[in-house]
Amino acid sequence: MARMTIxxxxxxxxxxxxxxxxxxxxxxxxxxxGGLSIGGLATEASxxxxxxxxxxxxxxxxxxxxxxxxxxxxxxxVVLPGLAVEGGLTRLRALTDAWLAxxxxxVFAGGCFFxxxxxxxxxxxxxxxxxxxxxxxxxxxxxxxxxxxxxxRGELPAHTDAGQLTFEITSVLDGANSTSLxxxxxxxYARARVAIEKLLAQSS
Amino acid sequence: MARMTIxxxxxxxxxxxxxxxxxxxxxxxxxxxGGLSIGGLATEASxxxxxxxxxxxxxxxxxxxxxxxxxxxxxxxVVLPGLAVEGGLTRLRALTDAWLAxxxxxVFAGGCFFxxxxxxxxxxxxxxxxxxxxxxxxxxxxxxxxxxxxxxRGELPAHTDAGQLTFEITSVLDGANSTSLxxxxxxxYARARVAIEKLLAQSS
Numbered sequence: 001m002a003r004m005t006i007x008x009x010x011x012x013x014x015x016x017x018x019x020x021x022x023x024x025x026x027x028x029x030x031x032x033x034g035g036l037s038i039g040g041l042a043t044e045a046s047x048x049x050x051x052x053x054x055x056x057x058x059x060x061x062x063x064x065x066x067x068x069x070x071x072x073x074x075x076x077x078v079v080l081p082g083l084a085v086e087g088g089l090t091r092l093r094a095l096t097d098a099w100l101a102x103x104x105x106x107v108f109a110g111g112c113f114f115x116x117x118x119x120x121x122x123x124x125x126x127x128x129x130x131x132x133x134x135x136x137x138x139x140x141x142x143x144x145x146x147x148x149x150x151x152x153r154g155e156l157p158a159h160t161d162a163g164q165l166t167f168e169i170t171s172v173l174d175g176a177n178s179t180s181l182x183x184x185x186x187x188x189y190a191r192a193r194v195a196i197e198k199l200l201a202q203s204s
Numbered sequence: 205m206a207r208m209t210i211x212x213x214x215x216x217x218x219x220x221x222x223x224x225x226x227x228x229x230x231x232x233x234x235x236x237x238g239g240l241s242i243g244g245l246a247t248e249a250s251x252x253x254x255x256x257x258x259x260x261x262x263x264x265x266x267x268x269x270x271x272x273x274x275x276x277x278x279x280x281x282v283v284l285p286g287l288a289v290e291g292g293l294t295r296l297r298a299l300t301d302a303w304l305a306x307x308x309x310x311v312f313a314g315g316c317f318f319x320x321x322x323x324x325x326x327x328x329x330x331x332x333x334x335x336x337x338x339x340x341x342x343x344x345x346x347x348x349x350x351x352x353x354x355x356x357r358g359e360l361p362a363h364t365d366a367g368q369l370t371f372e373i374t375s376v377l378d379g380a381n382s383t384s385l386x387x388x389x390x391x392x393y394a395r396a397r398v399a400i401e402k403l404l405a406q407s408s
């Protein structure tokens with residue numbers, strides 16, 4: 001009975017934690033990771049500041065937990081739909097389509113979470129910046145590996161420069177995200193689709 | 205005599221204002237426009253908070269003055285070297301070269317000022333966001349006009365989609381800036397030069 005109560009408390013703690021994290025990622029995608037505050041989240045969740053600190057620790061730990069939660073959402077929205085596709089070039093197209101949908105559908109209210117976080121922390125130092133860099137490196141390496149997979153399967157030519165193509169594709173994706181946010185327009189997504197088709201056509 | 209004293213005060217005010225603005229643009233390029241504070245600038249300039257308020261007004265007015273000062277630095281670093289070149293395609297190349305040098309040489313400590321400011325304010329509302337959008341629109345329209353100039357001079361083919369090419373070039377420039385900041389590497393600038401050469405070669 002005591003055990004069940006403890007488990008029940010743990011489960012409730014986990015549910016609160018998830019609900020608060022869900023708010024935190026959306027606040028951070030609009031106001032930046034610097035815009036997250038223990039006080040602000042406490043007010044939104046009708047909890048004491050002490051309750052938020054018990055769940056997340058310091059503000060830096062809260063920022064790191066938020067980045068981890070955002071990375072989970074990114075994997076679900078972009079990486080998993082790509083992994084569901086068997087081929088190399090077809091997987092690459094599935095990934096870029098999923099990425100553009102993830103940005104255009106505003107899975108995060110402020111567009112791509114990592115683009116915003118990178119612009120905010122990219123020129124600073126410390127564990128928050130390192131966590132953002134690790135997530136972005138993971139994504140770029142996955143894209144790079146998918147291009148190599150397409151080359152290995154003969155779907156892209158053997159002389160393809162995977163690093164160069166990764167740079168060009170991520171630039172186009174990020175460009176669509178930032179231009180769309182700036183001008184409140186969906187046209188950049190159409191331009192990005194044209195640009196990526198050209199990149200893949202000239203590669204193949 | 206009274207007149208001279210007033211002019212002298214005005215000149216000193218202008219000198220202080222410029223020196224403080226110079227610090228403000230560099231602070232904002234690393235810590236964001238949200239990182240600017242009247243108190244912080246007062247401490248750095250050994251002035252009273254009241255002195256800073258007298259020179260700049262509210263925090264929002266300080267942010268707007270900082271954006272205007274950054275736009276002047278951008279024009280000097282990128283637009284003027286482009287305007288110094290007569291041709292269309294040669295001017296376009298001069299502009300992209302100057303942009304990459306502006307980012308790579310860290311004219312602003314945190315890389316491109318407007319990329320950082322856009323990521324910070326792009327998904328908010330208000331005069332600060334509007335001022336950033338106006339500066340970025342001005343740049344994109346200048347690039348667009350330069351592409352049309354190259355088309356009009358027969359240096360790019362008549363069927364060139366200037367809007368598409370503007371999107372692709374700005375994506376590559378911004379991609380070099382953000383990737384270089386993230387990985388502390390200059391390789392993205394080399395990749396950007398290759399990507400832009402490909403874009404112009406396939407257009408012409």
